[in-house]
Amino acid sequence: MMCLWIQNRLLPYRCGELPSSITTMIRRHLRSCKHCQAAMNALETAWSTGRSLIASNAEPPVHLDRKVMDVIRVLPAPRDDNNNIAKMTRILAAVFLLLLGGILVIVAIRLHMLRP
Amino acid sequence: MALPSDEMLAERAANGDCASFEVLLQRYKSSVYRICLRTAGNREDAEDWTQECFVRAYQQLGKYSGDRPFSPWFYRVITNTCINLAKKRDSQQRHVHQGALTEDLVSLADGPEACSIKNDDIAKAQQAMQSLSPTLRTALVVWLQEQITFKELGQVLGVPLTTAATRVRRALLQLEKVLTVEEIRR
Numbered sequence: 001m002m003c004l005w006i007q008n009r010l011l012p013y014r015c016g017e018l019p020s021s022i023t024t025m026i027r028r029h030l031r032s033c034k035h036c037q038a039a040m041n042a043l044e045t046a047w048s049t050g051r052s053l054i055a056s057n058a059e060p061p062v063h064l065d066r067k068v069m070d071v072i073r074v075l076p077a078p079r080d081d082n083n084n085i086a087k088m089t090r091i092l093a094a095v096f097l098l099l100l101g102g103i104l105v106i107v108a109i110r111l112h113m114l115r116p
Numbered sequence: 117m118a119l120p121s122d123e124m125l126a127e128r129a130a131n132g133d134c135a136s137f138e139v140l141l142q143r144y145k146s147s148v149y150r151i152c153l154r155t156a157g158n159r160e161d162a163e164d165w166t167q168e169c170f171v172r173a174y175q176q177l178g179k180y181s182g183d184r185p186f187s188p189w190f191y192r193v194i195t196n197t198c199i200n201l202a203k204k205r206d207s208q209q210r211h212v213h214q215g216a217l218t219e220d221l222v223s224l225a226d227g228p229e230a231c232s233i234k235n236d237d238i239a240k241a242q243q244a245m246q247s248l249s250p251t252l253r254t255a256l257v258v259w260l261q262e263q264i265t266f267k268e269l270g271q272v273l274g275v276p277l278t279t280a281a282t283r284v285r286r287a288l289l290q291l292e293k294v295l296t297v298e299e300i301r302r
Contacts, residue, residue, distance in 0.1 A: 077132025
């Protein structure tokens with residue numbers, strides 16, 4: 001249980017991102033636990049492999065800017081006030097219609113009950 | 117004169133200022149493209165995914181508030197878009213065409229040291245990357261590519277620091293395992 005807890009924190013421990021109390025606890029545990037030492041070594045190797053696979057200086061193709069902006073220019077503004085007002089109007093209209101429907105149902109029930 | 121901050125540009129873009137969004141595009145395009153390239157595994161998809169990422173980010177700018185840092189919010193949109201696109205593609209196409217993949221990856225390799233790597237080695241490495249689930253792959257790519265802390269990665273992925281670290285650890289170990297198995301087979 002303790003080993004799993006430690007192993008889930010080995011990377012942030014290695015990067016010096018944990019609070020000092022946890023760092024001290026992990027350091028002590030690593031000194032005494034062969035299993036976690038092996039896990040740390042395996043992680044170091046895997047990290048090195050991952051870095052060599054991911055590292056890239058690839059640049060996007062030059063036409064990408066135009067391609068993206070051509071799409072963006074035809075889209076409505078994300079915070080379009082007119083669009084928001086239209087949305088709010090539709091919501092209010094829906095609420096009004098629901099209320100009206102409810103009132104009509106209640107009135108109909110009352111009228112039905114009053115009938116001799 | 118000081119350059120406008122990302123937050124300021126995002127606020128302007130949210131109100132429909134395309135020129136401000138274009139500046140953000142210039143600032144982030146290389147980074148987003150590299151994330152897409154490593155997540156998608158080939159240039160053609162990476163280009164489409166980068167476009168999709170920026171379009172999604174633009175559409176969601178209405179929900180962005182300028183008093184929050186732009187970068188974590190932006191990368192969150194990018195990672196979610198990449199995860200969704202990868203899941204969609206994985207479900208549509210289980211097997212990547214080996215020949216096309218090798219050709220693409222040879223052109224992905226950068227620098228003189230990369231030239232010494234054999235084509236099939238690059239293809240196997242990339243296949244190993246593609247063997248990771250979209251969630252693990254994206255977490256690993258963003259962490260290694262952007263060289264961010266686990267706290268920042270947690271903010272980007274919307275999870276606690278330890279969850280972000282666990283995802284990266286699992287991705288690294290799985291990657292190493294797949295590559296070791298490949299090595300033994302050879």
